[in-house]
Amino acid sequence: MSECLFCKMVSGEIAPDKVYEDDDVLAFRDISPQAPHHLLVIPKEHIATLNDLEARHASLLGKMYLAVKAIAKQEGVSESGYRTVMNCNSDGGQTVYHIHLHMLAGRGMQWPPG
């Protein structure tokens, strides 16, 4: 059994507040939302950080962004807009070591991020 929190969501050991799922990707609401809409899009395959990406993952990353597009429509924020962020390692602010794309929407975002 994996010790990875997000792998446990993929396997069903922990039930996330799911908003989207296909063969390769799962998306759910962040437990500590930083915006009115805060979703996390993860690959079902365990990849710890962006540094662990391989060439064979190229289409998987594309599928994660296509999921964001579908979720934005579902959440009704496609036109108002949203931000996607993927944090890497400690300076990037990564706390869960299974890559995930944050999607934040429902308020104006600041730039640069803190």
Ligand code: AMP
């Ligand atoms: P990061 O800091 O980029 O690694 O993001 C990890 C995210 O996972 C944070 O925004 C957390 O709030 C979120 N998170 C942690 N545990 C859970 C959980 N059980 N369900 C949903 N989101 C979670």
Ligand code: ZN
């Ligand atoms: Zn994992």
